Amino acid sequence: MTTEAGITKETKGLSLFEKYLSVWVILCILVGIILGKMAPGVARYLDRLAIYVGEAPVVSIPIAICLFFMMYPIMVKIDFGEVLRAGKNVKPVVLTLFINWAIKPFTMYAISIFFLGTFFLAFIGPEAVDYVKMPLGLNLPVGAEHGVGKVVLVNGAKVLEVPLWRSYLAGCILLGIAPCTAMVLVWGFLARGNDGHTLVMVAINSLTMLFLYGPLGGFLLGVGRLPVPWQALVLSVGIYVALPLAAGYLSRKSIIRARGEAWFNEKFLHLLTPITIVALLITLVLLFSFKGDVIISNPLTILWIAVPLFIQTNLIYWLGYGLSKLIHLRYEDAAPSAMIGASNHFEVAIATSAMLFGLSSGAALATVVGVLIEVPVMLMLVKISLNTTHWFSHKVPVE
Numbered sequence: 001m002t003t004e005a006g007i008t009k010e011t012k013g014l015s016l017f018e019k020y021l022s023v024w025v026i027l028c029i030l031v032g033i034i035l036g037k038m039a040p041g042v043a044r045y046l047d048r049l050a051i052y053v054g055e056a057p058v059v060s061i062p063i064a065i066c067l068f069f070m071m072y073p074i075m076v077k078i079d080f081g082e083v084l085r086a087g088k089n090v091k092p093v094v095l096t097l098f099i100n101w102a103i104k105p106f107t108m109y110a111i112s113i114f115f116l117g118t119f120f121l122a123f124i125g126p127e128a129v130d131y132v133k134m135p136l137g138l139n140l141p142v143g144a145e146h147g148v149g150k151v152v153l154v155n156g157a158k159v160l161e162v163p164l165w166r167s168y169l170a171g172c173i174l175l176g177i178a179p180c181t182a183m184v185l186v187w188g189f190l191a192r193g194n195d196g197h198t199l200v201m202v203a204i205n206s207l208t209m210l211f212l213y214g215p216l217g218g219f220l221l222g223v224g225r226l227p228v229p230w231q232a233l234v235l236s237v238g239i240y241v242a243l244p245l246a247a248g249y250l251s252r253k254s255i256i257r258a259r260g261e262a263w264f265n266e267k268f269l270h271l272l273t274p275i276t277i278v279a280l281l282i283t284l285v286l287l288f289s290f291k292g293d294v295i296i297s298n299p300l301t302i303l304w305i306a307v308p309l310f311i312q313t314n315l316i317y318w319l320g321y322g323l324s325k326l327i328h329l330r331y332e333d334a335a336p337s338a339m340i341g342a343s344n345h346f347e348v349a350i351a352t353s354a355m356l357f358g359l360s361s362g363a364a365l366a367t368v369v370g371v372l373i374e375v376p377v378m379l380m381l382v383k384i385s386l387n388t389t390h391w392f393s394h395k396v397p398v399e
Contacts, residue, residue, distance in 0.1 A: 025372050028281045032288025033296065046286060063283060063359060067351040068244055070279035073272040074347070075248030077185075078203040089197065092324070092333040096201050099320050099341040100179035101212055108176025108312050109169075109220050115308040116165045116172070124304055128164035132357040135160075147222075164362050168305055170221060171366025174353050176312065177216045178345035180205040184336070187343060187378050191385040193336035201340045209241050209348070217352070239355070241348060276347070280371070283350060287359060287368050305369040310377060317342035317381050324392075331392035335385045342381060346370045 035042065049061045116124065131154050134140070142158065144151045149160030180202055188198035256264050320341040324334030349367040357363040 024281055028284040029288045032285045036289035063354050066279045066283045070276050070347045071244035073276045075244045076252050092197055092337045096337050096340050104316050105177045105216050111312050112169050112172035112308045116168050120304040124165045129161050130164045130167035130362040131159045132361045134158050167362030168366045171353050171363035173220045174349040175344045175367055175370045178349040180340045180345055184340050184343045187339040187382055188336035190382045191335040194332040197333050198336040287364055305366050306373050313342045313377050331389050344370055
């Protein structure tokens, strides 16, 4: 099955970047904070390199470049022929789609609004505010209200002043509606799951996101009384999902046609392995160069955001794992089904939050916290899966 799925040893094993991703993220946080303190002009200059609509910066050019290279290596690994063969095993596909799109976004919203808007509100600060981008195409006068935001002028540009906790909530929402990342191929492999099913679900989720990410994001952001930048949501999905997906599909076909599938799997994918993580780390340096003051003045900010994300990840995993047993899935399908639901496509969430709310927003910071906890939490869930193979009637042998 690994040959059909096109997963090589390089893509299945934990690379140096992937194995120590949490360490690199922490280092990037420190570098970003130091950069923001010692050379604040550098970060501000890079942030000004943007595409503007009216007075509002909509697309940061440096971030757009980084995020394309973050997404492309993930998309080019997808074998779309596997999507057509997924119909032979409908139950795990339906289960994963149900959890990812009918359950996960709403539990993320409920858990986040409880912790950020109630339980931790006194620590975050009920009066604390954040400044986020004006929604694409909106040109309101200074002093006008939009959702829970108020139009103010900051450094000569119109922005929306919103409650800080709601900005964090927005980042959590964007994580909750971004299921599955290519890293889930690693989690599924380590849990000795069905590699083919895992790869199929990566492809199906990427395609499903084209249609559901924007509408769900707009609905939940609206429910959270935050501005709903519909045009920017659609644009972000187009730029950060559709564009790299199309580029990955076309380049995959042309490379395999020209050099063969063996060269593509053994050589080309091997060269791409670190690109996603490197692009992600560069993005994090920029993100934290803006948020250094917030973290230094209130280092527990990371904890307030991490708690609901940690609870959500575990809840979705156990829900998927339990339902897999209930519908009598084999362990090889149950493990990756639970992993795919628990894991987040944090690259898309970071990209969308930066585009919608700005690189320096609390929403962007919340999505970065998602990266920070992803690796250790998922490795914990892998270990739980391996220790519970006996729960399923068809289990793989433990080596």
